[in-house]
Amino acid sequence: MTYITCRDLKLGYDGRVVTEGINFEVNEGDYLCIIGENGAGKSTLMKALMNLNKPISGEIEFSDEINRREIGYLPQNKEFQHDFPASVQEIVISGCLSKCGWRPFYSASEKKTAEDNMRQMDIWELRKKCYRELSGGQQQRVLLARALCATGKLLLLDEPVTGLDYKVTCEFYSLLSELNRSGVSIVMVSHDLEEAMGHANKILQISREQVFFGDKDAYLMSESWKSFHQHHKDHCHKKEQEGVFRYEHC
């Protein structure tokens, strides 16, 4: 079943084109990784999928299977608002808001959804805790639980592991795979190539224009992968020498 079909997207800001010629689709059960150099327009594409900015041209079509609001979004692990007073349960249940319509308060079933998701993400014990006092990994699990409150169908993740340490990153990825196996489609922008190749079943590589879209296995045989991978390795190697970046297999 197809959820989203993108046809000939041209994306950018203020009329300046960042990337164009984007064609792909997201199906039920997909694990799609969007890869590309910095500034290739990955986050812009993500924002377009979330309806936060309009494509310059082309169309993004949501099938009848999925409502535009049935999207769970996980932002980059940016320094949120480090002094924001919010408890874990307040943040998680805010994912249910789109189901409320004009109703001002959450219903019992939405509270139950929030509880189920907190238990699934193993943060139920932390529910009264303040978000700013949690570790990076715990914070990501809170945001993941919030995203799951908004949808059981499609998660959009924008470099979700930035700033997390190795162990937490691995835990986070296995959590994602588990969700994917249980039927949640995943669209993820990632820097982490090894990981992308490990779990994803589809790859979208973009640059000024679309480089590749298709199954991972086909991508691994393609020229685009070879050159991109080589480039990426050089880049990481350089960074490693500078001592800022450790690149490991999960």
Next chain:
Amino acid sequence: MSIADTLTLYFSYPFVRYAFVVAIVVSLSASLLGVTLVLKRYSFIGDGLSHVAFGAMAIASVFRMINNNVIVLPLTILAAVLLLRSGKNARIKGDAAIAVFSVGALALGYLIMNVFSTSANVSGDVCSTLFGSTSLLTLDEGEVWFSVVLAVLVIGLFIFMYNRIFAVTFDEDFANATGINADRYNLVIAILIAVIIVMGMNLVGSLLISALVIFPALTAMRLYGDYRGVVVCSAVIAVVCAAVGMLLSILTSTPVGATIVTVNLVVFIVTSLIRRA
């Protein structure tokens, strides 16, 4: 006369009772919105708007309006909407735009009051518009009802939109992605702020109204780690400070607005020190 006697005497006057009611409802609604304002980094919008309200008040006084709010309220709301838009895509960036608005309105307001003076005591008028002072004790019943109705409206809307305001304040992108129109809520928040500022003008004056918005929220944020806790705590602090401030100003004959703000300030400093220790 004992303290109790003094208070009984004062509270036998209707205008003191009115002032008391107004002080509490204005402080309460200011503190509710204050949490959002502080968290959205909009604190200065409140400050800028209060200066705009001062300018509008000057215009109203020149026209000898019977009810100043007919001019002041719409102008302040308009300024709130403009300031909010300017934060996004205007050529002048947010903080600079606020400075332009507030200083401009302050200067124009003072100029208008001087040039087109209709009263014998211009500096007295200016002083009371800026710092509240005596005008509070001359509130009539109509103005009290005006404040109470607006406060009920603000508090009602806040409760109705509580969960959405939280979502939009915490993570605008996520809210937008799940179909909540964040811009619409930002607009409502800005309008509510404008309403609160106009309500507070009579109480503490335009220079001090931001204090009622910001202090209770900041104090509450030091004490609580969850949003609901902060909102409730901020409301309680605001009401208590307003009541204590009123009583103190009656007993010591100090200006009402400045006294309430000082009580807020003291509470803020004390909680900060306690948290440090």
